Amino acid sequence: MARREQLYDDIPGTFVFDAERSREGYGINMFCMSLMKDENRKAFKADEAEYLKKFHLTLEQEDAILKRNYNRMLELGGNIYFTAKLGATDGHSFQHLAAVMTGSTQDDYAKMMLGGGRNVEGNRSKSRKPAVKARAKAKAKPKAKAKSAAKSRAKSKSSSKRK
């Protein structure tokens, strides 16, 4: 069954761990949970593919784990608090994982955080992203402002019709 589109799928760069992903990713997360035990970490490291057989994963999920594709794991139902345990098994700090997921180096990521983190401006919405830019332009140009004001008037008219 294809994933049903959700309101929050509009948030860019974000895979919300919802009930559906929780069901789909049960195997990924329970695999990660098993890495809390040292003997399991050793068994996994000794033969990764063989160890994964215990968790009834799909081929895609298995592939994402073997390739350490963290974003794909999240997309296929993994949750960050669980997948972080795989990162720790590999000896990586959490900030290393964050850098990998954002396609950045750990140094650059750390610098971004020290500089106040990733700005929410321009990162709120996939669909509304251009609207933010348009608003910024409208502020700069009074003409554009007049246009958008006309637009909003038109909008309010149509909405009053609907009522």
Place this chain on the structure above:
Amino acid sequence: MAKIIAGVGSSHVPAIGAALDNNRTEEPYWKRVFSGFVKSQEWMEKTKPDVAIVVYNDHASAFSVDLIPTFALGCAAEFPPADEGWGPRPVPVVQGHPALAAHIAQSVILDEFDLTIVNKMEVDHGLTVPLNLLCGKRNPDEKWPFPVIPLAVNVVMYPPPTGHRCYMLGKAIKKAVESFPDDLNVVIFGTGGLSHQISGPRAGLINSKWDKAFLDNLSKDPVKLTKIPHIDYMREAGAEGIEMVMWLIMRGALENKVDEVYRFYTVPASNTAVGHIILENAKRGSARKAKRAPTKVRRAAARTKVDRVRS
């Protein structure tokens, strides 16, 4: 009668615990964080609660995806620190308060909040880091200064309980505590947040404007916060920023009017904006109010004077 006297909001970033455990608190990066809690520790020493209720979330330590309780109340006599992959944190075992916990469970379930009762549970950094921030470093052979009732909230799997549900649970907890016969002063903690996202390509998101507005409203207009839908938390404060709903349980357990006695905010600790607030129930007939009252009387008197002149 037992009563809730104050609420504490605090982030519970795991790296703060690691900095404490590895004696890195004097490094400038961490000093910036810990310096914000010096006054809070003084406040805590002065306040000396008999019990604390700590609202927090488990991070794949006590609960995997086998069981995902929305609200889980710890009714055990003790809660050992969980092994989160690096061995358990070197902190004391958390002592519970089974009598008050059982009383709260009974009361709030009859108030229609379907809690999960937990009689055996390990607690992770979500609970022990805020205890450290408010009580200082404690070694495993020492004791925490007060017993703790853990209330674990699911904020890991969407959907967590709504902000409104959390706020109302806080109110039910207040009612429960106030019907406990022993004289106990209780402090309630809301933990987690503030803005942060640690998953996916948008990781690293921080929204200080949002955080400040959240803290402002937490003091003055919490009902406004109860109307924020989940998508706004996730969009504005990051996918994991949704933890902030837990602060509303704490706020709901306080009186409508509170005095904000302390606030601290800094960015970042690891990937997260650190927020902290201390709220005390507004004291009836407090010194500040006593001062305010005569002003009102004077103004009223002035108004009547003016009226008299006019008439």
